[in-house]
Amino acid sequence: MEIKAVLFDLDGTLLPMDQDEFVKAYFGLLAKKLAPLGYEAEKLIKVLWIGVGAMVKNEGSGTNEEAFWKVFTSSYGEESLKDKPFIDSFYREEFNQVQAVCGFDKAAKEIVELVKEKGKLPVLATNPLFPHIATENRMRWAGLQPEMFAAYTTYEDCHFCKPNPKYYEELLQKLDLKPEECIMVGNDFDEDIVPTEKLGMQVFLLTDCMINKNNADISKYPHGDFEALRRYLEENL
Numbered sequence: 001m002e003i004k005a006v007l008f009d010l011d012g013t014l015l016p017m018d019q020d021e022f023v024k025a026y027f028g029l030l031a032k033k034l035a036p037l038g039y040e041a042e043k044l045i046k047v048l049w050i051g052v053g054a055m056v057k058n059e060g061s062g063t064n065e066e067a068f069w070k071v072f073t074s075s076y077g078e079e080s081l082k083d084k085p086f087i088d089s090f091y092r093e094e095f096n097q098v099q100a101v102c103g104f105d106k107a108a109k110e111i112v113e114l115v116k117e118k119g120k121l122p123v124l125a126t127n128p129l130f131p132h133i134a135t136e137n138r139m140r141w142a143g144l145q146p147e148m149f150a151a152y153t154t155y156e157d158c159h160f161c162k163p164n165p166k167y168y169e170e171l172l173q174k175l176d177l178k179p180e181e182c183i184m185v186g187n188d189f190d191e192d193i194v195p196t197e198k199l200g201m202q203v204f205l206l207t208d209c210m211i212n213k214n215n216a217d218i219s220k221y222p223h224g225d226f227e228a229l230r231r232y233l234e235e236n237l
Contacts, residue, residue: 001180003202003237005150006115007171009186010126010135012209014112015142016103019211025101033090037083039076047075055129056161064128064155091133099141105208107226109143114230116148118237124152125171125184127162127191131155151175162191165199183236185229189216197221204232
């Protein structure tokens with residue numbers, strides 16, 4: 001079946017990063033932003049992690065945004081919703097400081113442009129744990145623009161998260177695509193490669209910032225750096 005789209009992960013794939021450093025910087029800045037409103041850092045970070053867990057476990061009863069804020073308001077009360085615009089302003093402004101702990105590779109943009117030149121759809125299949133503001137900023141850190149993609153996933157419009165295959169199914173349904181018409185490119189073996197291969201997608205594991213928690217044998221999967229990815233796409237698109 002003809003390939004019609006290439007799905008890209010963002011964090012650790014198009015945007016090089018050490019995930020632990022990223023989260024430490026991100027949560028630290030958010031805690032600093034919210035401190036004047038009375039949010040104590042240790043409790044806030046604990047609540048943030050519980051909220052992330054709720055999104056990852058979401059089975060479609062609501063959006064990921066709703067799952068997160070259900071956790072947040074259960075910890076801080078419904079009155080905490082009044083602080084949501086303040087938190088949104090964090091993602092527009094201070095969050096951009098996190099770029100300092102991320103890498104950059106100009107090949108990311110070149111690869112996305114290659115997909116478009118081949119007449120295929122580039123899709124940003126980033127785990128929808130962030131608002132659209134934060135997602136668009138992280139794209140820009142990688143030298144990309146939102147309009148370069150046929151679609152990108154955020155916590156406002158998704159009802160599932162990686163590694164749940166339903167996350168990918170929901171995205172493909174929106175794009176009217178079959179798994180066999182797609183290639184998934186990602187750096188996390190368990191989140192990006194395993195579920196999409198099971199659905200029937202072709203896969204490519206980008207190894208520059210690879211996450212392989214269980215030390216799985218990756219030898220049977222197409223894998224390598226950006227140059228290897230370029231060759232793979234040239235051969236398969």
